[in-house]
Amino acid sequence: MITLSEIKNAFLASIWFMFLTFPIMVIRVNTVENVIEWRWNNMIIVGIGSFFLSFLWSYLMKQKEMGGKKKSAEQEEHTPVTQKIFKEPRMYVPALVTLAILAAIFPFIFSMYQINIVTTALIYVTIALGLNIVVGLAGLLDLGYVAFYAVGAYSYALLNHHFGLGFWAVLPIGAGMATLFGIILGFPVLRLRGDYLAIVTLGFGEIIRLVLENWNEFSFGPSGIANIPRPGLFGIKLSLQGSTIYIYFLMIGIALFTIFMVNRLQDSRIGRAWLALREDEVACQAMGIDKTKTKLTAFALGATWAGLGGVVFAAKTTFINPASFTIWESVIILCVVVLGGMGSITGVIMGAIVLILLPEYLRAFSEYRMLIFGLVLVLMMVFRPGGIVSNVRRTYRFEDAKREA
Amino acid sequence: MEYFFELLLGGLTRGSIYALIALGYTMVYGIIQLINFAHGEIYMIGAFTGLIVISLLTLLGWNPIVVLIIASVVAVIYSSAYGFTIEKIAYKPLRQAPRLSALISAIGMSLFLQNYVLLAQTSDFLPFPCLIPDFEFWEPYSHIISSAEVVIIITTATVMILLTLLIKFTKIGKAMRATAQDKKMAMLVGVDVNRVISITFIIGSATAALGGVLIASHVGMINFYIGFIAGIKAFVAAVLGGIGSIPGAVVGSLVLGWTESFFTGYISSDYEDVFAFLFLVFILIFRPQGIMGRSETEKV
Known part of the structure; x- marks a missing residue:
């Protein structure tokens, strides 16, 4: 049912995008040899691509509008399939058991490279769940989240370097340091409104990175810290492969712990206060919730997981430098949360798996990774602000008047 | 004294640069x-x-x-x-x-x-x-x-x-x-x-x-990558001047340009960007409406 006007629009869009991308995509000047490279095939790709994408765009837009109307008209409770699965023990118990067995035998079947990738994904699950507390539950956009990750990583690296502290000793210290930083940074900024808060946290994140980069005596500057020891297992010396597998299981443990904790937090009194704060600050205060305290706990608890993840990250890679902690790292973590579904734990786990594992396996597209991340953020916000697995709102049955998201 | 004027003019150029971006x-x-x-x-x-x-x-x-x-x-x-x-x-x-x-x-x-x-x-x-x-x-x-x-x-x-x-x-x-x-x-x-x-x-x-x-x-x-840091600094300038106000953006840009210029000239150039960010943090915390902006009361 493609109408003529749609074809016309798609055609116009394709012309427009060909015009728009012309200088950047088609011409490339080699300033060394002073030659101009004309890449006309790019223009054809853009033209054809935008022609078809514009159909998709208008189709999705229509879907979105219709979806909105349907919701307001029916007010019907609509649980997504994924949520139904989680409500039915007959379905999710076997699934979990299979998953557990898979996770347990995984490192003995696959190569070390694969184990490393999955460990990275698990680190992202942990820190993304932490960010989920701040962004998803409490609705505070934190763009400097990676700073806490850096605090964790540097705590381990520096404490180990100067005082010879081991991994297990630093794990709680690193998490504690991150929490402390969360409180210190959170205290002044939490009075700010949403978008200002985002920019200030971004500023703090960059300050911490720049200080790490410039303060050579303290952090060894841009060259970073190498030879960070891997975690020990009761003093047993592990081979490289052994310790990779060890970190993998360790990370599974930490991820499970995180999932458990975040899940409990979400249902606790403070978790519900976060949700209330996200929905309406003024109403929330009127209900007697201490705004500053609630925001601060969200900030600090979010930072804790980042610190934890940071310690493991330092132990896993055995080398850290400030370049690993740029603002775009924060954006990647944000992307994981947004894609998965803000506020939804299952969603965040799926988001981490999709965004961290897929680019590793689709090597051909790896250079487009960040491009796609950007696109994901925009498209998710436009078409599916709830994410892949949107969180089901807590509804109380005996009342009829409930509001949809 | 000549050094001072050099920094003053350097700051003016810097400020003008930020202003062109901050206006948007x-x-x-x-x-x-x-x-x-x-x-x-x-x-x-x-x-x-x-x-x-x-x-x-x-x-x-x-x-x-x-x-x-x-x-x-x-x-x-x-x-x-x-x-x-x-x-x-x-x-x-x-x-x-x-x-x-x-x-x-x-x-x-x-x-x-x-x-x-x-x-x-x-x-x-x-x-x-x-x-x-x-x-x-x-x-x-x-x-x-x-x-x-x-x-x-x-x-x-x-x-x-x-x-x-x-x-x-x-x-x-x-x-x-x-x-x-x-x-x-x-x-x-x-x-x-x-x-x-x-x-x-x-x-x-x-x-x-x-x-x-x-x-x-x-x-x-x-x-x-030039857009990111320029964008952030221009944003600092816009906020400093009072976001939403056009003369404010220019004033903010000039103030930022001068402070940065004097800071790097007299104190340290390593922490130039740290300084800009600190500036931003302090303005947003203590005077979020900026120099020329009006303070906004939240409507319920």
């Missing part, structure tokens, strides 16, 4: 209360488009001043087109959505544009030819301030005056002010709000592109 931020924020994160990227695209045009025309052997003018015009046209398109794709569908969604979308757009230029062009720093000639009549003063810097300062002043006139005295300026005050009410009295927002984006992008070409030819280097 402040206009967009004034009208739809959105921090247009992709604004720095528009500036970067302007600089790249300018560089491509300049390289093309220089190879054909055109006169540098003509090349510079044509490059600026093309950069302005393209950046405006980008600004327009970005608004339509990433912000317009989110106008009713929570502000956080629009901000996340803006960050995504910024990431996308950076990598788009990175992939389509190059990740290396590209040399940007300095096309602003050393004017002969400026010879006696050129040891104090180069003619390129004079051109930048004059351009900023002109753009600012033109924009102020546009907003104060033209019909579209009136429509902009109305939209900024109350979108629904503006619509009721017959203002085409969508058009006004598009035009705001176009104007903001155009000044950013102009800035892009001028600054790149002053600094002499560009790469795909």
